[in-house]
Amino acid sequence: MNLKGRHFITTQDFTAPELEFLLARAREFKHTKPSHKPLEGKAVALAFLNPSMRTRLSMELAVQRLGGTPMTLNVGGDSWSLEHRDGVEMNENRTEHVKDAVRVLGRYVSAIGVRAFARMENPEEDLADAVIMSFKKHSPVPVVNLESAMHHPCQSLADVMTLVEKRGGVRGLKVTITWAPHPKQLPTAVTNSFLLAATQFGCDVTLVHPEQFPLPGRALEAAGRNAAASGGHIRVMHSQPEAFLGAQVVYAKSWGSLAFYGEWEKEKEIRRNYTNWIVDERKMRDTNDALFMHCLPVRRNVEVADNVLDGRRNLAYDQAENRLWVQMAILEALIK
């Protein structure tokens, strides 16, 4: 299957057979550890506009294991801050335009990984995924999304790989995605992406959150289309106890309210009503012996209790490991 030269911004840009191909290759990397070096003599830039542990290390390792050289940029730290808006007068505090940066990077590297979180200031800009789309628009080499405002596709592909490993397959699997408490207003990218990937692969998904915390409409609409095409299901609920009944998988994630975008003080007041949405062992007992998932980092005893994170059903470390294998598969597939 030829995916050379493609960008990896969201799993929605790829067909089910293409995603199956990447997962099969990721499993080969994990279990056979092939010695061939498809990135020999090549470099990959990893541009981080935000902090990371797992993504940065697993990407650097993925490039190295494929024989290439990873080059990590701390954008706005020890590398120039970047302007993504086209046509603006750059007399504010961003030093270089994405257009110029990627044209230069294209002379050095064979792909560019980008982490650019939602800024939680301008909903239109975040919903349009404006920063990563600027990289995509201007880059002469493939762009790999390492978490943007709206998507975290490497995470969701690793999540699906983990579920296939543990359950033998995911079609029809009863997966509950639950909002969780958190002391910060986080973006929706991880939830959007897992919702999209799970429905692309035919899972029976229940999304549960307090009414004030809906996901972006376009993610829900796309998930609905995915489910119709894959034979999966998607339902949205606001009662966490009901949503846990019969679940085979519980995926916990916090995200900020679109109703209070960038208005943390207002949202903080609302959140006081939902500290009891923490996932703990008592709630997990109401499930169908569900596996537990989280992308990490996790706020222990705020989002999820110790007794779940330290328990036998926690897959979070498998999810983190599988980032390495899926990213090797993605880089090998995309880079010419």
Ligand code: CP
């Ligand atoms: N899950 C994830 O992307 O982790 P980091 O933020 O540490 O990269």
